[in-house]
Structure formats: C-alpha cells, structure tokens
Amino acid sequence: MTERVCLGAIAGAFGVRGEVRLKSFTATPEDIAAYGPLSTEDGARRVEVTLTGQTKGALTARLSGVPTREAAEALRGTRLYVPRDVLPDLPEDEFYHADLVGLEVFDTGGAPLGRVRAVHDHGAGDLLEIHAPGLRQTALLPFTRAAVPTVDLAAGRIVADPPPGIFPED
Structure with a gap:
C-alpha cells in the first residue's frame, strides 16, 4: 500500500481568474475538497481546494496560490495527492x-x-x-x-x- 493516494487531477484552466477544471477520483466527486490540503506528486506544492461549481465531466475549483488563468493552465495534468492516513477506514470487503x-x-x-x-x-x-x-x-x-x-x-x-x-x- 502506498503512503499517499491520488484523489484527482487538474484538467486545465477554467475562466480567466485562476480557477481550474478538476477531475475527482473520489467516490463522491465533491469530497475531494474535504481532505484538507492536497499535494503534487513530487510533494513540492500543497494547495487548498475550494469548489466553485461543475462543468462537463469535471468540477471547477479555486486552488490556493493560483491567481491567474496562466498559473492555472500551467498546472494542467498535475495529479493531487493526500496522505493515506487521512482517508477513512473501509469495511473488510471494500478496497481503495x-x-x-x-x-x-x-x-x-x-x-x-x-x-x-x-x-x-x-x-x-x-x-x-x-x-x-x-x-x-x-x-x-x-x-x-x-x-x-x-x-x-x-x-x-x-x-x-x-x-x-x-x-x-x-
């Protein structure tokens, strides 16, 4: 089992004010914002996620430290992770x-x-x-x-x- 689990990925910019299109890999997509700060795969960056809405096939969100469309677009393809220990324990017959x-x-x-x-x-x-x-x-x-x-x-x-x-x- 891994120490961190990927909860989502940034699909690109949304709008002109730094929002992103966010693909959530959680069972209930909106739960991605409930796990606290998420980090990039290399752990170099941590972001707070504030959901702002939905678009076709993704959520829209504001990420801390991402003020412009250009900054949001630069994050396209970035996967977002959470430490495994913040995930809830599953029943015996369910698996991540x-x-x-x-x-x-x-x-x-x-x-x-x-x-x-x-x-x-x-x-x-x-x-x-x-x-x-x-x-x-x-x-x-x-x-x-x-x-x-x-x-x-x-x-x-x-x-x-x-x-x-x-x-x-x-």
Whole structure:
C-alpha cells in the first residue's frame, strides 16, 4: 500500500481568474475538497481546494496560490495527492483502487494470470485491467465477488475465478 493516494487531477484552466477544471477520483466527486490540503506528486506544492461549481465531466475549483488563468493552465495534468492516513477506514470487503493496482492475480488453482494494471469504473461496476506476459492485450475482469472471491492485500494477491473468455485458453 502506498503512503499517499491520488484523489484527482487538474484538467486545465477554467475562466480567466485562476480557477481550474478538476477531475475527482473520489467516490463522491465533491469530497475531494474535504481532505484538507492536497499535494503534487513530487510533494513540492500543497494547495487548498475550494469548489466553485461543475462543468462537463469535471468540477471547477479555486486552488490556493493560483491567481491567474496562466498559473492555472500551467498546472494542467498535475495529479493531487493526500496522505493515506487521512482517508477513512473501509469495511473488510471494500478496497481503495490504489491498493488493488499492482497486485498479482492467480486463478483458483494457483496458476498466475497476471498483475492488476488499473481499475476502471464505467458505471456498471468496477473492472480490473490485468496485464500478463504473453497476452496481446490486457484482460478486463469484472470486480465482483463471483469473479474475484479473494483479495489478500497483506499477501499482495488476488484469487480470481474468471468467466469464460476473459483469458485465452491454453
């Protein structure tokens, strides 16, 4: 598990007074402003976030220390992080996406299937993007109890029972 978790990213400037378009990665997008100051990936800069509204696909926000459109535009693509210890503890059967990325995936017989590259949520439920040597493309595994019966963060592994067709048959 990482010491910091990415909560969002700056998508660009909004307006002419230093506001930004902010993509939130929190379950409730507006919660990004509730975690206190956020820091850049390198930790060199900390900003307070004040939400000002919404725009298509993003929130609009004012960041402390960003007074102009040019300063806001210069931050485009910057990811914003929070220390892990300020995040709430989750129930036993829930996980932060950041904790799943990088875990090794095995089938129920113990054969390796690959490693979690990303977690995607397209509205119908989470999908684990799994990369394995020898696969031409990544596999998308539904993150359901049926397809993923075991997640063991301490051991750094997932046990999967993938539906037919997810992984090529040998």
